[in-house]
Ligand SMILES: Nc1nc2c(ncn2[C@@H]2O[C@H](COP(=O)(O)OP(=O)(O)OP(=O)(O)O)[C@@H](O)[C@H]2O)c(=O)[nH]1
């Protein structure tokens with residue numbers, strides 16, 4: 001998709017409210033669209049909600065409303081009309097024809113923001129793929145649009161349309177190529193992850209701009225990009241959070257969430273979002289200073305459901321408390337979420353959050369007595385990495401260890417270090433032998 005220059009353009013936002021949607025939902029969604037449009041540099045000059053029993057298949061809006069909007073477009077000097085609902089290719093085309101200005105839908109706006117923020121190879125591929133998939137069924141409209149822009153130049157009309165078939169097959173092969181590249185990158189990530197699975201994985205999640213990357217930097221002493229804009233982070237970055245903990249605790253920062261994330265995006269960001277699904281613990285970061293923080297919580301929860309991460313335990317972290325003006329609001333939030341952490345990540349040390357994360361894992365750890373034979377003592381290093389060795393005794397029959405780790409890691413130790421049997425099992429085994437022996 002060609003980059004759409006929206007900086008400084010006047011935007012009119014439109015939502016159609018069908019009976020399945022509550023007025024409040026439409027309102028929240030339009031608020032979000034206002035933020036999204038602003039982050040593309042548009043000035044929102046008006047918002048229109050039309051209540052209709054159903055959408056018009058041709059022009060989305062009814063004809064009466066359409067002429068109203070057309071009037072508003074002229075009166076307010078509108079450059080772009082942005083629909084909160086997703087438009088079909090022909091609806092977009094018909095609307096542009098009747099209104100005489102550029103028409104975009106919610107998905108297109110989000111894709112545009114993502115594409116402006118895609119700074120790395122993988123994010124670029126993911127966004128590019130989502131854009132091509134969005135574009136494929138809309139080729140006809142796009143060419144008609146270009147033809148109109150060139151309008152007046154005799155004979156140019158329709159020349160683009162001849163290109164459609166060529167473009168369609170070009171796009172299809174480009175999609176295939178990008179999917180292959182992504183699969184390759186995702187495989188690389190899986191092998192990286194396999195090497196580290198003995199570590200505990202914590203992942204930051206939350207609405208976009210909540211302060212996830214800021215908290216990431218605080219918790220890991222790193223310098224992940226932080227910006228006051230939506231979707232500043234598109235890649236997942238993983239850093240060691242608590243190096244001396246056994247097993248080590250890793251923290252991942254990832255893409256922010258939003259209401260109705262376009263399915264093209266969720267699909268192409270699947271491998272990035274796997275980090276979230278595979279985590280042992282999620283830190284759900286919420287910007288408490290935002291008027292609509294409770295909606296943001298709901299949105300994040302439903303995206304987590306969508307990507308299959310509903311079962312992962314989570315710790316709520318309310319951020320930006322330095323910007324919460326009302327003491328009452330803060331008190332109410334503390335009362336409502338007694339288990340949650342409250343922080344201003346720009347200012348405070350997250351010592352308590354770190355402590356809570358460690359405590360969370362500590363509760364899930366189990367201890368086991370193990371016996372490692374001397375000939376396998378090279379494996380001792382592995383045991384020390386995968387778990388915490390609470391006691392060690394060097395005896396005749398081998399090294400007696402008390403190891404505390406996650407049940408998974410203890411299984412891993414037993415499977416990979418065959419001689420490290422539970423001491424009790426080992427003793428019983430010997431006992432049985434001596435009874436049956438000569
Ligand atoms: N006042 C205040 N601002 C904060 C705090 N934490 C983060 N910010 C600001 O909020 C903005 C967004 O922070 P990020 O850390 O980039 O947020 P994010 O959740 O990673 O955002 P995306 O990657 O875009 O989803 C930045 O301007 C931060 O400086 C805080 O505790 N207080």
Ligand SMILES: [Mg+2]
Nearest residue numbers: 212213232233
């Ligand atoms: Mg970020």
